[in-house]
Amino acid sequence: MVALAVPVVLSELGWMAQGVVDTIMVGRLGPAAIGAVALGNAVCYTPSLFGIGLLLGLDTLVAQAHGRKDFDECHRWLAQGIYLAMLVTPLVMVAVWLASFGYAHFGIGAEVAGPAASYLRLLNWGTLPLLIYGGSRRYLQGVGQVRVVTVTFVGANLLNWLGNWVLIYGKWGAPRMGVDGSALSTVVSRLFMALALVGFAWRYERKRGHPLFQHWAGPSFKKIEQLVRLGAPAAGQIVLEVGAWNGATLAAGWLTPVALATHQIALNYAAITYMVPLGVSAATAVAVGHAVGAGDAGRARRAGWLGLGLGTGFMLLAAVVFLVAPRPLIALYTTDARVMAVGPGLLLLAAAFQIFDGIQTVSTGALRGLGETRAPMAANLVGYWVLGLPLGLTLCFVAKWGIYGLWIGLTLALVVIALTLLLRWNRDSRILAG
Numbered sequence: 042m043v044a045l046a047v048p049v050v051l052s053e054l055g056w057m058a059q060g061v062v063d064t065i066m067v068g069r070l071g072p073a074a075i076g077a078v079a080l081g082n083a084v085c086y087t088p089s090l091f092g093i094g095l096l097l098g099l100d101t102l103v104a105q106a107h108g109r110k111d112f113d114e115c116h117r118w119l120a121q122g123i124y125l126a127m128l129v130t131p132l133v134m135v136a137v138w139l140a141s142f143g144y145a146h147f148g149i150g151a152e153v154a155g156p157a158a159s160y161l162r163l164l165n166w167g168t169l170p171l172l173i174y175g176g177s178r179r180y181l182q183g184v185g186q187v188r189v190v191t192v193t194f195v196g197a198n199l200l201n202w203l204g205n206w207v208l209i210y211g212k213w214g215a216p217r218m219g220v221d222g223s224a225l226s227t228v229v230s231r232l233f234m235a236l237a238l239v240g241f242a243w244r245y246e247r248k249r250g251h252p253l254f255q256h257w258a259g260p261s262f263k264k265i266e267q268l269v270r271l272g273a274p275a276a277g278q279i280v281l282e283v284g285a286w287n288g289a290t291l292a293a294g295w296l297t298p299v300a301l302a303t304h305q306i307a308l309n310y311a312a313i314t315y316m317v318p319l320g321v322s323a324a325t326a327v328a329v330g331h332a333v334g335a336g337d338a339g340r341a342r343r344a345g346w347l348g349l350g351l352g353t354g355f356m357l358l359a360a361v362v363f364l365v366a367p368r369p370l371i372a373l374y375t376t377d378a379r380v381m382a383v384g385p386g387l388l389l390l391a392a393a394f395q396i397f398d399g400i401q402t403v404s405t406g407a408l409r410g411l412g413e414t415r416a417p418m419a420a421n422l423v424g425y426w427v428l429g430l431p432l433g434l435t436l437c438f439v440a441k442w443g444i445y446g447l448w449i450g451l452t453l454a455l456v457v458i459a460l461t462l463l464l465r466w467n468r469d470s471r472i473l474a475g
Contacts, residue, residue, distance in 0.1 A: 042328055042347050048187035050320030052178070054313065055194025059201050059230065061309055063223045066205035068375055070219060072302040075375075076153045077220050079305035080144065080294060081160035083287035088136040089168060090283050092129045093175040094276025096122050098268045100326040101412050103183025108334020115184050116251060119242060120258040121265050122176030125272075128265075130169045137165045149294045153301070156220045163224035170228075170235035177238035181245070182327055189241040193234055201230040274414040278405065278421050285425035285454065289447045292434060299379045300444045306374045307387035307448075311398075314359040314391075318352035318399040322406030325349075329410025333473075342470040345407035349400065349463075356399035363392035387448055394452040397459035404462035411469055420461040429454025 060082055067074040099122050106114040141161040144154035178190055207215045208222025218225065243253040286308065293304040325348030332341035363370070367385035374380075405417040433450020436442045442449070 042324065042344065042351065045185070045187060045328060046321045046324035046348070046351060048191045049182060049324045050317050052187070052190040052194050053316035053320035053323070055191065055198055056316065058194075058198050059227060061313065062198065062202050062205060063227060064305065064309060065374065066202070066209055067220055067223055070209075072298040072375075072377065072380070073152045074156065074220050075305055076294065076298050076301040077156035077160055078223060079290055079301065079308075080149065080153065080157040081164060081220070081224065083290040084140045084143075084157075085137055085161055085164050087280055087284050087287055088133045088140075089171055090279045091276045092126065092133045092168070092172045094279040095125060095129060095269060095272035096172070096176045096179055097275040097279075097409065097414070098271030099176065099179035099183060100323065100406075100409055101271055101330055101414075102268065103180055104327045104330025104410065105334035105412075107184050108331035112184075112249065113251065115180065116246060116253070116256070117258040117261070117264070118183075118268070119176065119180040121261060121268055122180065123173060124260045125265055125268060126169070126172035126176050130172055133172075134165055134168050137161060137168070141165075147291055147294070149291075150298065153294065153298060160220045160224045163221055164227060167228035167231035170231040173235040174231065174238055177235070177242050181238060181242060182323055183330070184245070185327070186241065186245055187324075190238065193237040193241070196237065197230040197234045200233055201226050204229055271412065271414055274418040275409065278414070278418040281418065281421040281425055285421075285430050285451065288430055289433060289451060292437060292447055293444055295438075296444060299377070300383065302375070302377075303371075303380045303383040303387060304444050304447075306371060306380065307384055307391060309374075310363070310370060310388060311391040311395075314356060314395060315398055315402065317355045317359075318402040321348050321352040321355075322403045324406075325352075325403055326406040326410040329407055333411060338474040341410065342474045345410070345466055345470055348407055349403045349466075352403035353396055353399040356395040360392040360395035363388045363395070383444065386445060390445065390448040390452055394455045397452075397455040400459035401455060401462050404459070404466045407466050408462065408469065411473065413465075413469060416465045417462060420458045420465075424454040424458035424461070425451070428457060 063078050064075055067078050099118055102118050103115045106118065141158045144157050181187065181190055204226025205223050207213055208218045208226050211217030246253040290304060290308070293301045325345060328344035328348070329341045332344055367388040368381065370388060371381055371384035408416060429450045432453060433447040436446025436449055437444065440446060
C-alpha cells in the first residue's frame with residue numbers, strides 16, 4: 042500500500058503545488074492579486090473537477106480489469122476515458138466562460154473582480170489538457186504505473202514556476218502580465234502534463250506488446266455510459282465538496298480583501314494536507330479494485346482499513362503542525378499585519394477538522410474501489426449543503442463572526458461526512474467479505 046500510495050500522494054501534492062505556486066508568485070502584487078487568483082481558481086475548478094470526476098470511474102473499471110489480468114480491457118477503458126474527456130470539454134468551457142462575467146454581480150469589489158475574470162478566461166483554455174491528463178492518470182494508476190505521474194508533476198511545477206516568474210513580472214523580455222501571466226503559465230503546464238501522461242501510457246503499452254495507437258479502440262457508447270454511471274456520482278461528490286469551499290471563498294470576498302486573502306492562505310494549507318489522504322484515497326481505490334477483480338474480498342477489506350490508517354495518521358500529524366506553528370506558516374505567504382492577525386485562528390480551525398477530512402477522503406476512495414460512488418455524493422450533499430454551509434453563512438453574516446463563522450460551519454460538515462462514510466465502508470466491506 043505504501044509503495045502504491047507514496048507516488049500518488051506526491052502527485053496530488055504536485056497538483057496542489059500549482060495553485061500554491063500561483064498564489065505565492067502573485068503575492069508581491071498585494072492582497073487583491075491573491076484574492077483574484079483565489080476567486081479565479083475557485084470558479085474554474087468546480088466545473089473542471091466535475092469533468093475530472095466523470096473519469097473517476099476509471100479507478101474502478103481499470104483496477105478491477107487489471108485484477109482479473111484482462112490488460113486489453115484496461116487499454117479499452119483508457120480510450121473511452123479520452124473520448125469522454127473530449128465530449129465534456131465544450132460544456133465545461135462554456136460554463137467557465139459564462140461564470141467569468143458573474144463576479145461583479147456577487148458583490149465582489151472591482152479591484153478583485155476585474156483581474157479574477159481575466160485570469161479565469163485565460164485559465165479556461167487549459168480545460169481539454171486537464172481532462173486528458175485526468176483520464177490518462179486514472180488509467181496509469183489503475184495498472185500500477187504511478188511513479189510516472191509523480192515525474193510528470195515535478196516537470197509541470199518547474200515549468201509553472203518559471204512561467205509565473207517570466208510572465209507575471211515581465212522577465213526575459215516578456216510582457217508584464219500580472220495575474221494573467223499566472224493563468225497562461227498554468228495552461229502551458231497543463232498541456233505538458235497531458236502530453237507527458239499520454240506518452241507514458243504509450244510507452245507502457247508498447248513494452249507489453251500492444252502499441253497504444255496501433256490498437257486504439259473506437260468509441261463505445263455502451264462503455265462510455267457505464268463510465269458515466271460510475272463517474273457521475275463521483276463527479277457530483279467532488280462538485281458538492283469543492284463547491285462548498287468555493288462558495289465559502291465567494292462569501293469571504295463579500296467581507297474584505299484581507300479576509301479573502303487570509304481565507305485563501307489558510308485554505309491552501311488545508312488543501313495541501315488534504316492532498317495526502319486524497320492520494321492515499323486513490324491508491325486505496327486501486328488496491329481495493331485489484332482485490333475485488335481478483336475475487337479476494339478479505340484483501341479488499343484489509344486494503345481499505347490500511348488506507349484509512351495511513352490517511353488519518355498523516356492528518357493527525359498535520360493537525361499538530363497547525364497547532365504549534367500557525368504564525369510561521371502564514372508568514373511564508375505574507376507578513377502583512379492584518380493577515381497575520383486573522384490567519385493563525387483559521388489554521389487552528391483547520392487543525393480541528395484534519396482527522397475527519399482524512400477519514401472522509403480515504404473512505405470515499407475505498408468505496409469507489411468497490412464500485413460504490415453514490416454514498417459519498419449523498420453524504421457531501423447533506424453534510425455541506427444542508428448543514429455546514431448554511432450554518433457557516435449564518436455565523437458569518439448574521440452572528441457577525443466573520444470568516445471564523447464560515448470555517449466553523451464547514452468543520453461541522455466534515456465531521457458528519459466522515460462518520461457517515463466510515464460506517465458505510467465498514468458495512469459494505471463486511472458484506473463483501475461475508
